[in-house]
Every structure is written in structure tokens, then in C-alpha cells.
Amino acid sequence: MPFVDNIGFLMSRASGQLVRATNAALADEGLRVRQYSVLSLVCESAEGESQRDLAEVLALDPSQVVALVDDLHGAGLVERRPSPADRRTKLVVPTERGRAVRARATARADARLAASLGALTEAEQGTLRSLLARVVDVELPPRAFTDR
Amino acid sequence: MPFVDNIGFLMSRASGQLVRATNAALADEGLRVRQYSVLSLVCESAEGESQRDLAEVLALDPSQVVALVDDLHGAGLVERRPSPADRRTKLVVPTERGRAVRARATARADARLAASLGALTEAEQGTLRSLLARVVDVELPPRAFTDR
DNA sequence: TATTGTTATACTCTATAACTATA
């Protein structure tokens, strides 16, 4: 099979396209997609998310989360609150402004994403989403100790 | 829909996983995935590929292709040949060693990719490939001049 | 004038290691 049909190549190409498109859509709100992902998660959380949990969900190193939260805090969109349960842990919570920016950002990003996926029907987008979710879950294959 | 179900996010996460896995698989051959993609394309080509064509197929800036070809040339895997048709153009062609390295690299990369996609059946992988190919093709939507 | 390859530069993303304060 020719290289241009390689799933890894196509995935990388598609991902790059979507990231560029989303960054362009978010530029008006002063966000990039990585900062936006953190803001979205904390806005969806009831009591705030610890930086450790953010790192795990986003598959980022904790040190990267520090920088992203710093960015958002500098823009007045989130705050760090001490966790009542563990004094090592900081819960990241959105400010009022953070919630407002997130709402606008989501509208813009979703519209742009829909345009980028315009070649696919709604049903196909659902199929793609579930296939991707299953690829993402396979971090630790059951009996693939050989290559670790 | 929660952020973690966003297709752009899932795509970025999946792409990162596949790139990391492929880079790990290629490390023994002294390659990274971007160099490998150039090597693969020139090995598949009958008369060599111009750097401009490589940039277009891979969706890279021509200046990035210069660096990748430099890397491969430094490793003795490709050569630049003058095009008989256009003296501006350089055709990138593999060396004998380049072809041998590419064969081994492809075996390793394909095996690792198959493992990373192990959660999907062959049919599902085919579906994923075709969906991705259609997403990638939508660089210039028919009448979306508004956002350019 | 436009295109191919090239150099240069800056910024973003990724990967590691080491440190602190807590547990």
C-alpha cells in the first residue's frame, strides 16, 4: 500500500489540518487549542480539575499543564484554588470571564470544525469519533509486553 | 457534548500516539517519521520526486523539505539529481542503502502501527482510512471564500 | 513575473530531569 494511504500519515495530516483550523477560529478570543482544551475541561467540571487530572485526560506532561494554566491565569480566565482534601493539589476553576470566553470560543471552534468535517455526513462523523476513541484507549494493549 | 468527545481533540490525541509509536519503531533505523515519510515517497517514485512535490504531498513547507532531505542525504539514504526537464528542479532519489533501510523501516513501522490499531478490525481500519482520506481532501471547500 | 530551492528566524510543541511541599 502506498505511503499516502498509511493511516498514521493520514491521521497526522488530518490532525494538523484540524488544529490549524481550530487555532484560526480561536484567535479572535486570544486562545490556542491547547489553552482552550484546559479551559473547556475546567468549565465542564463541577468543583474544578486538579492539574494532574488535566494532564492525564489531555495526555500532556504535568509541566506543560503548568504553563497552560499560567497562560489562562494571566488572561484572567482561570484561578488556582487549594484543594480542601489535599494541600498539594490545586484545583483549576474558571472565572466568570473564563466561562464567557469559553462559550464564545466553543461556538467558533465547533463551527470551524463542522466546516472542516463537511465532507462527512453526521453519521460518518459519529463513526469517526468512535473509531478514534477506540484508538486512543489502546495505550496499554492487554498482552503486548513484548515491545515495552 | 463533552470536550473529550470532540473529534479534533481525539484526532490530535490519536495522531500523537501513532507518531510516538512510529518514531519508537523507527529509532533502530536512525529515522524519525518525517524523514521516513520522505524516504518512502522517493522509494515509491520511478524517477524521483521534486522537493516541491514532496512538500505538496506531505503538506509541509518547502523549507522543511530541504531540511528533511538534508538529513537523509547526510545519512547516505538519498541523493539530489538535477531534473532533465527544469534546471531549477532537483529530483530526490534513494540510494541503494536508502532502499534497504526503507524496507526494514517499513516492516518495523507497519508492525507497530498494526499493534497501535489492534483494537480495530481490518474492516474498521479500512473505514478509518477512507474517512481520514476524505477529511484530508477538504483543503479548499467549494464556496468557503469567506474565511480566507 | 512566477517558481524551485534555500537560508534565516521565531515561535510552539514535546520530552526529561530535578526540585519543593506535601502525603
Added chain:
DNA sequence: TATAGTTATAGAGTATAACAATA
């Protein structure tokens, strides 16, 4: 002894601009 957050650093990837040679 282990974990959450932090700082620092280096390398890889991305994005632009400008230039020489050639068309």
C-alpha cells in the same frame, strides 16, 4: 517513599519572510 506542582532546558515541529537561480 510516593505524589502534585513547579522550574529549567533541549530538541522537534511549524510558520514566515526573503533571496538566488531559473523559467
